[in-house]
Amino acid sequence: MTDREAAAAQTEFVYDALPMRVSFGSGRLAHLGDEVARLGLRRVLVLCTPGRRELGERVAELLGDAAVGVFAGARMHVPVPVAVAEAGAAEARRLDADGCVAIGGGSTIGLAKAIARDSGLPSVCVPTTYSGSEMTPVWGLTEDGDKRTGRDPVVLPRSVVYDPELTIGLAAHTSAASGVNALAHAVEALYAPDVSPVVALMAEEAARSLATALPAVVRAPADVPERALALRGAWLAGACLGATTMSLHHKLCHVLGGLLDLPHAETHTVVLPHVAAFNLAAAPRAAAALSRALGGADPARALHDLNRTLELPRSLAELGVDRADLSAVADAVLARPSINPRQADHDTVLRILNDAWAGTVPKAATGPTPVEVAISTRSI
Numbered sequence: 018m019t020d021r022e023a024a025a026a027q028t029e030f031v032y033d034a035l036p037m038r039v040s041f042g043s044g045r046l047a048h049l050g051d052e053v054a055r056l057g058l059r060r061v062l063v064l065c066t067p068g069r070r071e072l073g074e075r076v077a078e079l080l081g082d083a084a085v086g087v088f089a090g091a092r093m094h095v096p097v098p099v100a101v102a103e104a105g106a107a108e109a110r111r112l113d114a115d116g117c118v119a120i121g122g123g124s125t126i127g128l129a130k131a132i133a134r135d136s137g138l139p140s141v142c143v144p145t146t147y148s149g150s151e152m153t154p155v156w157g158l159t160e161d162g163d164k165r166t167g168r169d170p171v172v173l174p175r176s177v178v179y180d181p182e183l184t185i186g187l188a189a190h191t192s193a194a195s196g197v198n199a200l201a202h203a204v205e206a207l208y209a210p211d212v213s214p215v216v217a218l219m220a221e222e223a224a225r226s227l228a229t230a231l232p233a234v235v236r237a238p239a240d241v242p243e244r245a246l247a248l249r250g251a252w253l254a255g256a257c258l259g260a261t262t263m264s265l266h267h268k269l270c271h272v273l274g275g276l277l278d279l280p281h282a283e284t285h286t287v288v289l290p291h292v293a294a295f296n297l298a299a300a301p302r303a304a305a306a307l308s309r310a311l312g313g314a315d316p317a318r319a320l321h322d323l324n325r326t327l328e329l330p331r332s333l334a335e336l337g338v339d340r341a342d343l344s345a346v347a348d349a350v351l352a353r354p355s356i357n358p359r360q361a362d363h364d365t366v367l368r369i370l371n372d373a374w375a376g377t378v379p380k381a382a383t384g385p386t387p388v389e390v391a392i393s394t395r396s397i
Contacts, residue, residue: 096157102131123148149255206257207303226250332376
């Protein structure tokens with residue numbers, strides 16, 4: 018594609034602006050009650066994990082009479098177990114709640130979405146990690162090992178409160194892994210089939226913010242300005258995830274996590290450089306944007322080096338994956354193909370998986386003219 022053709026392609030696009038209010042800033046948690054009142058909610062159920070019960074109780078105290086209880090039953094699992102979703106919805110009904118406030122990471126926010134899908138109850142989300150789930154209409158449920166996902170506007174939070182001070186307690190490793198997981202949203206948004214100029218700008222800035230902030234956050238976890246920069250990047254990356262169709266990287270991570278029960282964020286960190294090396298060869302505009310954002314001529318190598326700097330896992334072997342399982346993963350990925358800049362057959366997917374398993378340094382690939390594998394629905 019020539020520069021003129023690429024520019025022309027950006028003059029025709031569709032951009033769905035999601036109905037989302039964002040309140041961002043240090044100390045914003047103190048204004049949570051204003052956000053709840055703005056929505057007309059008077060009986061909210063506070064959601065959190067067992068380990069965050071103290072924070073959940075603090076939120077309930079901040080809300081005063083507007084909070085009817087704390088459900089500390091969210092589990093550190095993506096997607097949400099059906100039993101957990103049912104228990105949360107039952108508690109909301111028992112307390113006659115008219116909404117939920119979710120404070121925590123992707124698991125807790127996912128629980129709020131599951132309750133909204135079941136009951137239509139609106140939610141206000143207060144993220145404490147960089148997952149980006151709060152920016153998307155994507156829901157997920159797990160039952161008997163089967164993971165189901167979908168999109169429904171009803172699960173989209175009505176308001177999101179970002180307070181970087183709440184991320185200070187997030188361990189350095191968790192911060193780094195969660196941040197690279199967010200970075201993956203930005204990378205795939207840049208070469209998504211439905212990318213728009215608006216999303217491209219957000220994705221590039223998200224990648225730049227995260228790549229700049231995460232090493233500083235790992236060095237000095239209590240640095241609020243760097244935490245704010247990382248959280249801003251995660252917000253933008255999550256918005257990109259909500260506005261575009263994710264491709265091969267997210268499909269691979271979804272299947273790896275489902276089949277092999279791997280940690281969600283760490284799986285993204287391992288796989289991302291290798292899929293980027295494959296896809297960016299057929300996505301020159303995305304490659305150029307990432308080169309600017311990451312500060313290197315080879316974005317895939319820059320992603321690999323970032324993982325090394327952050328002391329994150331760089332191989333599936335480190336996550337306990339048996340190499341013999343990779344062929345079955347490739348089969349499952351191709352059973353429901355996603356839209357991707359380059360067409361990938363079984364051997365190609367298996368090669369990417371083997372590189373990710375070994376943790377080899379990705380090499381910038383050359384590729385053919387982009388070929389998309391069409392599907393009828395968005396792939397998560």
